[in-house]
Amino acid sequence: MNNISVLVKSLICGLGLNLGMSVTAYALPLEKIQLPDGFSIELYADNVKNARQMALGDNGTLFVGSRRAGNVYALIDSNKDNQADQQIILAKDLFLPSGLTFHDGDLYVAEVDKIWRYNDIENSLPTIPKPELVYDKLPNKAHHGWKNIKFGPDGKLYIPIGAPCNVCDDPLPYSSILALDIETKQTTTIAQGVRNSVGFDFHPKTGELWFTDNGRDMMGDDLPDDELNRVSQEGQHFGFPYVHNADIKDPEFYDAEKAKLNTPPELNLGAHVAALGMEFYLGKQFPAEYQGSIFIAQHGSWNRSSKVGYRVMQVVLDGNKIKDYLPFATGWLQGEQSWGRPVAVLTMPDGALLVSDDAADAIYRISYQPD
Incomplete structure (x- = not known):
């Protein structure tokens, strides 16, 4: 800006x-956003400080996490005009509460080291229910400690645990994705060797977990790529910190034997693009060529000599086979100046796509209307 x-x-x-x-x-300057023909973008909500992951309640309340702001928000579109007109701050001064999810009427909020639950929240608002502590055994290191969360098809809560560093070889649960049984409090390691995943979703047909992973820094402008990965077997290893992408040896931690564990990515997304939130598009509003695609929010580079990212990308799939990787929404980066940073995507019931932006404190609504 x-x-x-x-x-x-x-x-x-x-x-x-x-x-x-x-x-x-x-x-x-929304007029600077470039979209495919027939698409348009408008503001869904503003003044949502440091907006990060989003989750939609059964009654249409949009819940939004934040990172630096430490807030959790509820946004309400009371007159159904596709623009929020009421904001309620549910919590303040939390420990990087970037991620949240809505499940069976309850809101779950992830701090770095804790998971909280707001029971029956939509029926309580505007009164804010007292949060219930669900789990407090997560590591408390802030570096890559913020997280997105979501319930899987198995009813468990999936929680990424980022590496507490640029590159290091810390033991589990660091550099992993866990599944938490919220009743028994037992966790299962679903994926390991994952540097920093801040976005994932489940394939609508296979139920497999797909996730973005941010590549390490300080290997130059073009190495390594961020990744789009698929978990085909529980406990799979995705290479970090020994090897990156399919076969890029880490200059500090490469180990030939441990590198054999690496599961290559389904797609390299580009170095330093900071691929964060992702979602399979299951809405009906967009044309057929978008059905079943993955949309990925790219937050944008912070230490590359020329900036990259700052956009929303489309990954076109045929089953598990990737057919194409295309820009969908661009324009937050103008030359070397950025005025916004996309973080997460969320499909609304009408098929429109919401995009959160933690730099512009905004949430956008992208919709399609044929000529």
């Missing part, structure tokens, strides 16, 4: 809050 936009936003912010206005709409 340029300095003028920031100034405009700050000047009108107080008025906007008092008048119920959308203040970010004055500052965010």
Whole structure:
């Protein structure tokens, strides 16, 4: 966001809050977003500080996590005009509560080291129910400690545990994805050798877990790629920290025997693009060529000599076979200046796609209307 936009936003912010206005709409250059023909983008919600993972309640409440802000939000579109008009802050000052999910009427929120549950939350609002501690045995290191969470087809809660470093060989549960039985509190290691996954989903037909993984830094501008991976067997190893992508040896930790454990990625996504939230598109609004595709939010590079990412990509599938990898929404990066950073995607009941942006404090709605 340029300095003028920031100034405009700050000047009108107080008025906007008092008048119920959308203040970010004055500052965010949505006209710069490039989409395929027939698609359009609009603001669903603004002033959602540091918006990260999203989850939709049964009654249409949009729940949103944050990272640095430490907040958890409930957004309500009371007049059903595809724009949130009420924001409730459910929690403040949490430990990087980036991830949350909605399951059987309850909201689950992930701090770095704890999982909380807000029981029957939509029927309680605007009263905020007292959260119940579900699990408190997660590591408490902040580095790559924020996480997305989601329930799987098996009814277990899936929780990534990132590496507490750029590259290191710390023991499990670091660098893994766990499945938590919320009743017994038992965990299962679903995947290991995973540096930092901040987005995953389950294949709508096979039920297999697919996830994004951020590659390590400090190996230059073009190595290694971020990855899109598929878990075909419980406990699979995906190479970190010994080997990256299919066969790139780590300069510090390469071990020939341990590298044999590596499961190559289904797709290399590009180095430093910071692939985060992903979802299989199961909506009916978009044309046929988008059905069953994976949408991936790329947060964008932070230490590459020329910036990459800052976009939403489409992965076209035929079963488990990847047919194409295409830009879907671009324009948050203008030259070397970025005004937004996509984090997560979420398909709405009408088939529109929401995209959260933790830099612009916004949530966008992408919809399709044929000519």
